[in-house]
Amino acid sequence: MDEIRNEIRNIEKSAERLKVLAKENNAITKNASIILTFVYLLKFITPATGQ
């Protein structure tokens, strides 16, 4: 699960970077925001349990 969580963080970083790179482009920023919505969900469904 740690590997999966790392990959989710990578997606998050990429989506945030996209928003910065394309801040004048509505379509790209909106789609990057939608990716971040799913990052929120992915984090929610892969909680660290400490076990």
Place this chain on the structure above:
Amino acid sequence: MDYWNRFTETMPREALNKVELEYFRTMFSYAKSHAPLYADKLKGIEAADLKTFDDIKKIPFTYKEELRKWQEDVEPFPYGGLLGVPIEEVSTFRQTSGTTGRPVYVPESYESWQWRIESWCHILWMAGFRPRHRLFLPFGYNVYVAFWEAHYAAEKVGLEVIPGGALDTKGRVNKIIELKANAMAGTPTYVLNIAQEAQAMGIDPKSFGIERILGAGEPLPEATRKRIEATYNCKMFDHIGSTETCGFAGMCEAQNGLHVVEPFFLVELLDTETLSKEVAVGEQGVIVITALGRRSFPVVRFNTNDVAIKGPDTCECGRTSLKLMEIVGRVDDIRKIRGVLFSPKTVEQLIRSEFPDIVEYEIVVTREGIMDEILVRVEVSPKLKAEDASALAGRLKERHKIKTNLSCKVKIEPEGTLPRYDLKSKRFKDMRGDH
């Protein structure tokens, strides 16, 4: 065994508790700092104080009436003090049915809606709905949430969805046949109405080829579930949810109770007397819910007024989540009649299990002088002869007395007299005024 999310659905109880406690603290802080209702309600309590589930039990409940109050003349319109995100982030309006009073307006942001849909995917998947299914939804969804949830979640799971709004019941029967739908979701009442309409058209509902049906919007007593399974030759599954909380528990293939979708929700089952202690397995408790990741409409310790029986810790499906064995009913629906506690669900259970010739019914309670009277109005199958209908009325009176400890009158009504319902049925009418 097949899961939507094996990781969370089979997580050991201890780990789930740890995750949910952490999620609760996060949602508690979020609600307090973003929704005026909770900024006010949770004053003086800090997330850092919430170290155990016993600490959580000190937090006051949220009641539906409060939700209404915080939307009356409170900006921003129409969500008032319940809104947990900037209003520009709200992407969808929903509302409660208004069955018990003024409707509550519910804001969903894109994120919160997707969170809600993800929870619903668990409900569909555990009930065996798969991408091979063509799902017919026999409703115009309007502003009510349940079938929007079913629609979006079914798409996400990979089913093919047929929206069946803007048709009458006959039109829906024809559409099911025309498109060879093999799955359906609906209120149990309306699912039975569709079958009745098909039979009136000379069509056996078994010939539809519907494999699975998910019940929504109404309680589903076991007898009604079995009757629908026999009528359609299918498997019927239940789930429970509400507009305020989302769909939060569903039935797995074992068809023995409802699994709470954890860790999306913290569900407390509290003793009906003091509402302060978790009940034991087999006991009845009031359902109190916190949605642990929905930020546009935070709901912390929402007292649903629904009563359920706590199920065992294990299930043959391997899920480790809290199980609700039976939804006993709403606290609001349970009435005292002639000094005896009466639940309309008992009568539904009786009619659906023992009286297959009753096609529709309604219970009316009135007060004549100082005496409460129960009248059960029934419509029977048109195939039944008059003398058989009269015998049925007599038998229903007897069985009602045995099941409820209350006598009743039974009136056979002409076909088509009683209302039919698409969404929530209202078959129980208490006309006493002071109940």
